[in-house]
Amino acid sequence: MNQGEQSMTIDEKPEVTSTQILDTSGLVCPLPVYKAALVLRGMESGQVLELICTDPGSLADIPALARQRGDRLVGIDDRGAVQVFLIEKGPGT
Amino acid sequence: MVTQSQSIPTKTSDHALRRYEDIRDLLPDVDNPTPLVRVRNAVPADNVYLKLEWLNPFGSIKDRAASYLIRGLADSGALEGREIVEASSGNTAIALAAIGAIDGTKVTITIPDGVPEETKTVLRMLGAEVWETPDELCPVDHPKDGAIALARSLLASEGGSRYAMPDQYENPDNVRAHYETTGPEIWKQSGGEVSAFFAGFGTCGTITGVGRYLKERNPDVRIIGIEPEKGHRLPGLKSFAEANEPGNLDWSVVDDVVPVLDDPAYAMTLRLHREDGLLVGPSTGAIVHVINTYDDFKEGVVVGVSPDAGAKYTTYFQEMLGDEGLPII
Numbered sequence: 481m482n483q484g485e486q487s488m489t490i491d492e493k494p495e496v497t498s499t500q501i502l503d504t505s506g507l508v509c510p511l512p513v514y515k516a517a518l519v520l521r522g523m524e525s526g527q528v529l530e531l532i533c534t535d536p537g538s539l540a541d542i543p544a545l546a547r548q549r550g551d552r553l554v555g556i557d558d559r560g561a562v563q564v565f566l567i568e569k570g571p572g573t
Numbered sequence: 574m575v576t577q578s579q580s581i582p583t584k585t586s587d588h589a590l591r592r593y594e595d596i597r598d599l600l601p602d603v604d605n606p607t608p609l610v611r612v613r614n615a616v617p618a619d620n621v622y623l624k625l626e627w628l629n630p631f632g633s634i635k636d637r638a639a640s641y642l643i644r645g646l647a648d649s650g651a652l653e654g655r656e657i658v659e660a661s662s663g664n665t666a667i668a669l670a671a672i673g674a675i676d677g678t679k680v681t682i683t684i685p686d687g688v689p690e691e692t693k694t695v696l697r698m699l700g701a702e703v704w705e706t707p708d709e710l711c712p713v714d715h716p717k718d719g720a721i722a723l724a725r726s727l728l729a730s731e732g733g734s735r736y737a738m739p740d741q742y743e744n745p746d747n748v749r750a751h752y753e754t755t756g757p758e759i760w761k762q763s764g765g766e767v768s769a770f771f772a773g774f775g776t777c778g779t780i781t782g783v784g785r786y787l788k789e790r791n792p793d794v795r796i797i798g799i800e801p802e803k804g805h806r807l808p809g810l811k812s813f814a815e816a817n818e819p820g821n822l823d824w825s826v827v828d829d830v831v832p833v834l835d836d837p838a839y840a841m842t843l844r845l846h847r848e849d850g851l852l853v854g855p856s857t858g859a860i861v862h863v864i865n866t867y868d869d870f871k872e873g874v875v876v877g878v879s880p881d882a883g884a885k886y887t888t889y890f891q892e893m894l895g896d897e898g899l900p901i902i
């Protein structure tokens with residue numbers, strides 16, 4: 481886990497409010513990454529996307545997407561079958 | 574949704590009269606071939622001909638593959654209650670979208686983001702949904718071709734119940750289209766005198782299907798493939814340095830592979846426009862450039878495929894032309 485990322489559970493979300501929720505349940509790689517990138521592109525810096533995934537590959541893909549784009553992964557809740565990511569859009573991304 | 578009875582109708586049209594009840598009756602075959610036209614000025618040899626595939630009803634060589642692919646899906650029942658999803662750099666997408674529009678089947682296309690705006694707009698005009706896709710889509714497991722990866726993930730998502738995928742890169746119906754139509758047309762139009770056939774590597778349906786047919790008729794016919802460099806700007810052609818080899822490619826029918834660069838390909842494309850009145854797309858320029866540098870074929874009929882027309886690439890040519898052709902005041 482990189483600096484700035486927090487492990488969390490659904491009940492222990494960091495003190496951030498998500499601006500948008502994207503549910504990619506049932507979608508397989510690279511669709512969650514593709515849709516997340518599209519939604520983040522339309523958001524303002526500092527806003528937070530709550531991303532729900534069911535593809536196990538997302539545990540690697542989504543943190544990598546955030547690093548690649550310069551966004552901040554605020555937290556990950558890995559429930560096994562479902563993963564929830566909180567991604568804060570970075571400045572100028 | 575497509576039913577078997579709706580998919581590509583049986584042809585009953587009279588090509589001599591050129592009156593048709595269905596645009597799909599214009600799809601080519603040996604009785605209704607696309608023209609084979611000699612390049613009179615841009616090359617010095619007098620035996621170089623282009624097969625003008627942009628005179629197909631939906632504007633490109635991919636009309637052939639798309640019709641066979643949809644027919645195959647419909648005949649197998651795979652289209653029942655499903656939409657079509659396919660990865661395409663444009664021409665297959667347009668043909669699929671047009672045929673899908675006639676059949677009432679929704680078509681979703683994943684398309685590389687470098688494809689010119691004209692193509693993306695035409696697809697939307699035809700009612701298709703267009704997903705622009707960067708090649709390096711996955712931040713972890715970088716597939717070579719993001720559009721194909723995205724199409725396959727759409728196919729697998731939602732329990733696999735929503736989409737059917739023609740899969741032009743792997744589906745033998747693509748090769749069969751060219752084996753049954755393009756190859757026999759070239760053989761007949763050349764009077765059996767074809768000595769060489771030049772084509773690019775894209776889905777490889779053309780080079781494999783035509784190559785297989787022509788070599789069965791005459792094993793001495795040479796089949797030459799044109800391969801662009803990595804990072805090229807020649808739509809429809811693939812560099813195997815950055816794209817996977819399609820399952821449709823049969824190397825046993827390919828005699829030689831010739832690399833081509835963008836600049837001479839575009840220069841030849843403009844020469845074909847300006848010296849021969851052939852308003853071809855950049856891949857045709859690449860093919861004719863290679864034919865022009867290939868000195869082996871003094872005899873017989875040399876055939877190059879002309880996959881599509883230049884009108885879909887005007888934004889590319891605007892960049893090339895700069896102020897050329899504008900009045901100097």
